[in-house]
Amino acid sequence: MRLLDALLFSSLWVAAAAAALAGATGRALGVGPAAGPLLVAFGGTLAVYNLDRLRDLARDRASAPARSAFVERHRGVLSALAAAGAALGALGAALAGPRALAPLALALPLALAHRRLKRFWMAKALYVSFAWVLVVVGVPAAAAPAAPEVGRTALFAAAILGAAIFANAVASNVRDAEAAAAVFGPGRALLAARWVAAASVAAALAAPPPAQPLGLAGVLTLAALVGFRPGERYGLAVVDGALLVGGLGAWWLGAA
Numbered sequence: 001m002r003l004l005d006a007l008l009f010s011s012l013w014v015a016a017a018a019a020a021l022a023g024a025t026g027r028a029l030g031v032g033p034a035a036g037p038l039l040v041a042f043g044g045t046l047a048v049y050n051l052d053r054l055r056d057l058a059r060d061r062a063s064a065p066a067r068s069a070f071v072e073r074h075r076g077v078l079s080a081l082a083a084a085g086a087a088l089g090a091l092g093a094a095l096a097g098p099r100a101l102a103p104l105a106l107a108l109p110l111a112l113a114h115r116r117l118k119r120f121w122m123a124k125a126l127y128v129s130f131a132w133v134l135v136v137v138g139v140p141a142a143a144a145p146a147a148p149e150v151g152r153t154a155l156f157a158a159a160i161l162g163a164a165i166f167a168n169a170v171a172s173n174v175r176d177a178e179a180a181a182a183v184f185g186p187g188r189a190l191l192a193a194r195w196v197a198a199a200s201v202a203a204a205l206a207a208p209p210p211a212q213p214l215g216l217a218g219v220l221t222l223a224a225l226v227g228f229r230p231g232e233r234y235g236l237a238v239v240d241g242a243l244l245v246g247g248l249g250a251w252w253l254g255a256a
Contacts, residue, residue: 008236009070010081011049017240018045020247021136021217025157027254028210029144036100037139039092044135046085048111050078066232096139103138107131125169133162149208156207157214163200164217164243167193171225171239190228197222213253217246 007013022041023033053071061068071078093104110131141154170193197218204215220242228234 004233004237005066005070008233008240009053009067010074010078011046011053012081013236013244014049014240015042015046015085017244017247018042018132018136020244020251021132021161022140022247024214024217024247024250024254025137025154025161026140026143027251028153028157028214029140029150030210031140031144033251034096034140034143036092036094036096037136037143039088040096040100040104040139041092041135043085043088043090043092044107044111047082047089048085050082050085054078054082064232067236096143099142100139103134103142107134107138125166125173128169129162129166132165133158137161153208153211156203156211159203160200160207160211160214161217163196163203164221164246167197167200167218167221167225168239168243170196171228172235174228174230190225194222194225197225210254213250214246216249216253217243220246220249 019038019042022037026033026037053067054075057068057071093100110127137154137158141150141157144150144154170189174189174193200218201215201222204212204218207215221239224239224242228239
């Protein structure tokens, strides 16, 4: 349990999920899992999520007591992880090349403003999903050749993963009893998340063959939401884990 908590509450787990999705997208676009996009996805996610946990510790105690207790005990380690993540993200941005600056320039302000933006319930799931798509699809797409078929695959990748990530974000709101879940109720919010996850699967079925494996993230997210439990560890381990395993599976299928 201690190892699991360390992975979940340090944001290493969700950062690995971002890297897996970026690698799978790179495979779908035919450029492979390049170091630049992987480092941007992993390092950037690690930095942003740990900074958010540290800055909002007092606010998070009610909705995530176990995680908050872990953060309080390990402030120094998490601060070091955030700094290391920022350094890795910066290195990844340099390796990804100048074309990657456009999606990153859009994602960075959203990440920096996350603490304030997340208070607006209508915006939270949308901007979180948009920022993730910019990183896990936009940055790998920047490394791909400019060709119509590549652009079409990238658009489907954005739709597939964007829907899966949006469903994940709504489920996170259900777990924390905030945003849409606080307004419409957890039952309705969870039902909406399931439908969006199903839309991710449908988009994968309609996608060009290279993008179809990405639908595994939607399939596993839907499965996690069907058996949803509101506990902290379920949300972090299983719902976020659906993106991690889905990304790794799509990465492997894309190489087959």
